[in-house]
Amino acid sequence: MSFSQLGLSAPLLRAIAEKNYVDPTPIQAAAIPVILSGGDVRASAQTGSGKTAAYVLPLLQGLTLRRREPGRWVRALILVPTRELAAQVGEAVRRYGRFLPEPIKTLVVYGGVSINPQMMALGGGADVLVATPGRLLDLIEHNALSLQAVSVLVLDEADRLLALGFAEEWGRITRCLPLERQSLFFSATFSPAVTALADALLRDPHIIELAPVLKEEPRIEERAIEVDEPRRTQLLRYLTEENGWTRVLVFVATKYGTEHVADKLRRAGLDATALHGELSQGARTQALVDFKAGRIRLLIATDLAARGLDIEELPVVVNYDLPRSAVDYVHRIGRTGRAGAHGVAVSFVSAETHAHFQLIEKRNVRGILREQIEGFEPVEIEPPVPLVLGGGGIKGKRKSKKDKLREAAGLARPVNLETKSVIPAGLVVKEPEPKEFFPWAQRVMVGRRMR
Ligand code: AMP
Numbered sequence: 192m193s194f195s196q197l198g199l200s201a202p203l204l205r206a207i208a209e210k211n212y213v214d215p216t217p218i219q220a221a222a223i224p225v226i227l228s229g230g231d232v233r234a235s236a237q238t239g240s241g242k243t244a245a246y247v248l249p250l251l252q253g254l255t256l257r258r259r260e261p262g263r264w265v266r267a268l269i270l271v272p273t274r275e276l277a278a279q280v281g282e283a284v285r286r287y288g289r290f291l292p293e294p295i296k297t298l299v300v301y302g303g304v305s306i307n308p309q310m311m312a313l314g315g316g317a318d319v320l321v322a323t324p325g326r327l328l329d330l331i332e333h334n335a336l337s338l339q340a341v342s343v344l345v346l347d348e349a350d351r352l353l354a355l356g357f358a359e360e361w362g363r364i365t366r367c368l369p370l371e372r373q374s375l376f377f378s379a380t381f382s383p384a385v386t387a388l389a390d391a392l393l394r395d396p397h398i399i400e401l402a403p404v405l406k407e408e409p410r411i412e413e414r415a416i417e418v419d420e421p422r423r424t425q426l427l428r429y430l431t432e433e434n435g436w437t438r439v440l441v442f443v444a445t446k447y448g449t450e451h452v453a454d455k456l457r458r459a460g461l462d463a464t465a466l467h468g469e470l471s472q473g474a475r476t477q478a479l480v481d482f483k484a485g486r487i488r489l490l491i492a493t494d495l496a497a498r499g500l501d502i503e504e505l506p507v508v509v510n511y512d513l514p515r516s517a518v519d520y521v522h523r524i525g526r527t528g529r530a531g532a533h534g535v536a537v538s539f540v541s542a543e544t545h546a547h548f549q550l551i552e553k554r555n556v557r558g559i560l561r562e563q564i565e566g567f568e569p570v571e572i573e574p575p576v577p578l579v580l581g582g583g584g585i586k587g588k589r590k591s592k593k594d595k596l597r598e599a600a601g602l603a604r605p606v607n608l609e610t611k612s613v614i615p616a617g618l619v620v621k622e623p624e625p626k627e628f629f630p631w632a633q634r635v636m637v638g639r640r641m642r
Contacts, residue, residue: 197223200255202290203248210286216241221399222375223249229373231396233389237379239525240401242347243283246375250343251288251295253373254318257342259293264316264340270324270364272351273495274301274472275479280347281321295319302326304472310335324352324360331367338367346392349378350385350518361388380518411524411534415548415559419571420541423511424455426567430537431461431489436507438482440526441491444512452511453491463489494519510538513547517554542571 194207194215215223218236225232226249236242250267259266269284271277281299288295296316300309301323309326313336320327320336330336346352376389376396389396418426431439443449449465456463464478464487482490494514508527514520520538527534540548540561552558563569 192220194219198227199223199248200252202292203252203287205290206287207244207248212244216245217401218242218399219245219248221401222246225397225399226250226373226375227252229253231374231376231393232399233376233393233396234399235379235381235401236377236399237525238348238522242377243280244287246345246347246377247280247283247287250319250345250375251284251291253343254295255291255293259318260340265320265336265338266317266340267319267343267345268327268338268341268368269319269321269345269347270327270352270357271321271347272323272355272357274303274323275475276348277301277321277323278476281319284319284321297321300326300330302329303468306330306333306335324357324364328360328363331364338364339369341368341372343373343375344368344392345375345377346388347377349376349388350380350382351522353384353388358384358388361392365392379522411527411536413524413557413559414535414537414562415540416537416562416564416567417540417545417569418564418567419569420543422567423539423541424452426539426564427452427489427509427511428456428459428461429564429567430509434507437488438485438505439489439507439509440482440505441489441509441511442494442514442523443491444493446493448512449491449493453489456489456491461489462487463491466490466492468493468495494523506534508534508536510536513538513540513544513551517551520551521555542569 192215194204194212197215197220199207218234218240222232222234222242222245226246232246234242234245236245246269250269254266257266269280271280277299278301281297284295284297288297295318297319298309298312298317299321300313302325306326306329309330310333313320313330316336322330331338349357374393374396376393378385378389381389416426416430427439427441430436441452443452446465446467446469449467453463453465464481466475466478470478478487478490481487491511505527508524510520510523514523524534524536527536538548538559
């Protein structure tokens with residue numbers, strides 16, 4: 192399937208060619224013809240799947256075919272969870288629409304910046320408005336726009352929107368929208384709440400369900416490194432230098448944490464910058480521009496700041512602090528290995544977060560080998576947890592308790608077989624509880640010192 196077979200017009204094909212896209216991604220091949228035919232779409236699509244072009248291209252084509260009315264009308268509304276994603280989608284709309292015979296007026300609005308310029312810009316309406324819901328509602332309250340002429344509504348990253356309180360906002364936005372419209376719904380995950388929202392706003396949708404990108408293209412190498420919490424910054428520095436990582440996106444739980452880690456890295460001579468929601472929009476944009484241009488080596492970000500970022504060929508993502516949920520984990524590591532590029536996602540696992548990481552693995556049905564790096568072996572104390580030796584776990588082939596004890600005793604200095612790093616002495620060897628035994632886990636060793 193090629194782009195020219197999807198029914199897109201010549202100016203759009205030219206913009207695609209200029210981006211050097213060879214073939215449509217699966218979501219593009221599935222969604223573009225349906226959207227062009229005017230149908231509603233409910234698509235499960237992750238960041239990195241090419242979903243933005245999947246809805247922007249046909250949306251633009253539809254707009255060129257429909258008549259533009261004078262006034263403060265918005266013709267297409269794209270709702271996104273964060274400012275970064277808003278800016279990114281706005282940029283995509285401009286880029287894909289640049290060869291269209293009639294210019295497409297695209298506006299991007301989000302909170303955290305002055306509302307006045309946005310109100311002024313909306314004076315003559317907009318062909319495409321990309322908005323975060325909170326600021327959209329502010330603008331509606333200020334009478335700055337009318338949504339009555341919206342012919343296409345897009346919800347991008349609907350699960351993220353809901354996580355940020357969209358359910359209540361949607362109730363107010365939907366009252367301003369016409370019933371007669373095309374609605375396109377994109378979400379990485381479909382919890383009951385997401386499905387209910389989709390059901391509420393879509394009419395007889397075409398459902399597109401593609402296998403998650405991560406499973407389709409396992410091009411992200413996931414690593415879990417055991418380290419004591421106070422030594423994480425040193426380890427991060429060591430890994431960056433040792434592996435020659437040129438650009439690293441590091442996730443830290445708090446705003447203070449991002450500043451603190453960035454500061455320590457800078458003092459150690461590395462180019463690091465913090466990115467969090469309390470920075471001014473200008474500072475955030477600048478940090479991203481610098482990171483994309485390679486002027487910053489490590490971008491230390493909170494989840495909110497990093498959500499939806501599209502940084503092409505980002506080689507490494509580090510979970511300095513683990514994400515809160517398994518879904519967040521998938522989102523975070525999806526920042527690397529994008530559009531087919533190879534990526535590495537490293538998670539730091541400490542005695543405190545060990546159980547939480549196991550839960551993330553279990554929820555995402557994956558098992559990640561625990562590694563230790565020589566010189567950074569954890570020494571922090573926690574109650575003993577099970578040790579599973581060998582890559583086993585296939586039913587009927589599990590080693591007996593005695594076998595495992597014998598095996599562990601036989602290894603004078605047990606070694607992580609993959610990294611060749613040494614497991615510290617004093618590990619507890621214990622039969623795993625059945626509930627903690629994951630058949631899919633390729634676990635060479637998991638262990639902790641005794642109290
Ligand atoms: P998205 O999932 O929309 O965030 O897109 C992820 C990345 O894939 C972006 O950097 C796009 O520029 C890129 N992309 C989108 N469509 C294609 C395509 N057909 N071929 C190659 N790259 C693409």
